[in-house]
Amino acid sequence: MQAFLNALTNLLDHHAVLTDTVDTASYLQESRNLYKSTALAVVLPASTAEVAATVKLCIEHNIGIVPQGGNTGRVGGASVDESSARHLNGQVVLNLQRLNKVLAVDPLNFTMNVQAGCVLANIQQAAADSDRLFPLRLGAEGSCQIGGNLASNAGGTNALRYGSARDLVLGLEVVTADGEIWNGMNRLRKNNAGYPLRELFLGSEGTLGIITAAVLKLFPAPSGSATAMVGLDSPSYALAVLAEIRSRCGDNLTACEIICRRGIEFACQHIERCREPFETPQEWYVLLELDGPQSSEALQQQLTEALAYCGDQNLLNEAVLAGSETQRAALWALREGVVEAQRFEGASIKHDISLPLTSIANFIALALPAVEERMPGVRPCPFGHLGDGNLHFNLSQPVDMNSDEFLDHWQEFNQLIHNLVARFDGSFAAEHGIGRLKRDELMLRSSPVSLAMMRNLKQALDPRGLLNPGKVLPPTPPQSQH
Ligand SMILES: Cc1cc2nc3c(=O)[nH]c(=O)nc-3n(C[C@H](O)[C@H](O)[C@H](O)COP(=O)(O)OP(=O)(O)OC[C@H]3O[C@@H](n4cnc5c(N)ncnc54)[C@H](O)[C@@H]3O)c2cc1C
Known part of the structure; x- marks a missing residue:
């Protein structure tokens, strides 16, 4: 492969072709640490023309290309899957960071x-x-x-x-x-x-x-904003509050996030900037944000009135409205803290799922006992983007279990949760995509017609199978070029 690397270095600046393990490490380690990657090189082109020239060189040498951005994806999509590239002479990671204007x-x-x-x-x-x-x-x-x-x-x-x-x-x-x-x-x-x-x-x-x-x-650009956290007893109340606020505030409602009690506990325990927002801890928390052309005072008034109505209807137990940017940041810190805090609780098995809003409460009501029955002591921590039906139904390991032993149950839990999701016409891949992590699941859960159309598209646009081998679809032997 030296001939390929020499040609690549001639084509691009030599700083744009990284081969040293120290230089390539951060590009080859993916964000969840699930997959180990190796590559012939990490390539950093500085223009569209350089990207195109790199692809042409890769075609000439039969080298696969893994496009990469910030490498923050959650499904291993920007990592190198060597087992899917037996038809190739190797792969490079092509990071776009220098096209940053x-x-x-x-x-x-x-x-x-x-x-x-x-x-x-x-x-x-x-x-x-x-x-x-x-x-x-x-x-x-x-x-x-x-x-x-x-x-x-x-x-x-x-x-x-x-x-x-x-x-x-x-x-x-x-x-x-x-x-x-x-x-x-x-x-x-x-x-x-x-x-x-x-x-x-x-x-x-x-x-x-x-x-x-x-x-x-x-x-x-919005002129003002209003942010509130509410505490309530169950996801059905959360959905009732969402429907009410949406009806009353229309498109001013930009965010509606749900967090379970355990998520708030994890965040407050492990993340410095997180504090329990209510005197009495709640079973479920919903973060709501409005913005729009009105002033912050007007939006706060709108949200206060809508929440007061929800309170009168006994839909919620507690509500706190952010009165300043600091308070707003403190409420968002709780939502962001849940993601960070879970890693302090050992291994977790994650599900990025999407459901019709009407089914979310029933799904959670069935899923929580189902996972607890499958593994006593498992600690479900559902949270996510309630407003668009996207839940991160994450499971933290039992306190006294070995992490590897827990992770051995990944497939089993995936199957349990994704089967339940399918019963409610939901999706097992909401916002994070398929990558490597959910490729087999896509094969299992897509109809033959969908799979055939996806394969035909891949074949039509990338007949050599050079682009991101093994992601989304399993590799198919390349067809000969005429
Ligand atoms: C703390 C945290 C919070 C997150 N929150 C969310 C969230 O709320 N919603 C959400 O959707 N995701 C979220 N993510 C996941 C991730 O940030 C997103 O998927 C993001 O869009 C990935 O962008 P990236 O530049 O890091 O892409 P990468 O991880 O580098 O790549 C992602 C995929 O895109 C391909 N790719 C990258 N660049 C290109 C390109 N220029 N051309 C063609 N293909 C390309 C890669 O091959 C790979 O398949 C979160 C991740 C973290 C770590």
Whole structure:
């Protein structure tokens, strides 16, 4: 492979081809530590043309390419799966971090053109600097890249109001598996000229093309906001409160997050900035946020009245409204703290699932006793984006169990939870995607018609099987090229 590496180094700056294990370590270790990766090199191209040239060189040498953004994904999608690449002479990780420019902000058109390696938080800031909002918001926003967000169709906390990443993009530039540059940087809201090619790359996790730039939708920057935490007895009350607030506040409601009692306990125990918000601990907590063109005072008034109505209807036990930015941050810290705190409680088995809102309470009512019966002492910790039906139904290990022994039950619990999800017409893959982690599950749970269409797409767009081998779909032997 030395010939390939030499050619790569000639093509790009030698700083752009990392082979030393110290330099490559952070790119090859994935965020959940589930998969170990090795690669011939980590490649850091600085332009779309360099991405395209790298792909062409990889075609010549039959090398697989793993596109990578901030490497914060939760399903192993940006890691190297060697077992799926027997048809190849090796793989490289191609990280987009050097394509990190905001190319243009057009406040009148409510759009922003960005390169794919821009960190999400920088995009949010660039929009705010032009008095606009880019509403995608998630815990990893300080390190994930917009290319990764689009490739994984990220969800996050504002999906209730603004949709997932797919809904926030008008155009894309993509380097195809043939090493060609597709300029689909459409800035139009209406454009029905042919098949919507853009859609193929959104959520396809780097298996159909490499996103190098995007046209993003912007929204009016909110003038004010209001945030509250409520305490209540059960998920059905949480859903009743959500329905009431949504009816009364309309699209001002941007976030509605649910956290179980155990999640709050974990956060308060392990994360310095987290404090129990109520004198009497509650079974369930719901974080609500409004924003919009009104002032914060007006939105707080709107939320207070809506919550008072819910209180009168006995839907909730407690409510606290943030009176300052510090208090708002303290409420959000609890939600973010749940994610961080779980690792202090040993191993956890996670489920990123999606359900129709009408079924969430029944699902939780069945799932909690089912997992406790399967393994006495297991500590379920459900939380998530209630507003759009996305639950993280996570299970922490029993206190006195060995972590590896607990993780041996991963498949068994997945099957239990995902079967239950299927009974309620839900999805076993809500916002994190398929990657490596859920590939077999996708094979099991998709209809033959869906699988055939997905395979045909992959075959049509990447016939050599070079792009992100082994992610989403298992590898199929490449067809000969004529
Ligand atoms: C603390 C924390 C909180 C999180 N919260 C959320 C959340 O609320 N909602 C949510 O949806 N996710 C969440 N995530 C998961 C993760 O941040 C998102 O999936 C994010 O979109 C991944 O972006 P990334 O740049 O890190 O992509 P990576 O992890 O680098 O890659 C993700 C996938 O996209 C592909 N890819 C990356 N860049 C490109 C590109 N330019 N072109 C083609 N393919 C590409 C990769 O091959 C891989 O398959 C969270 C993660 C953490 C660590």
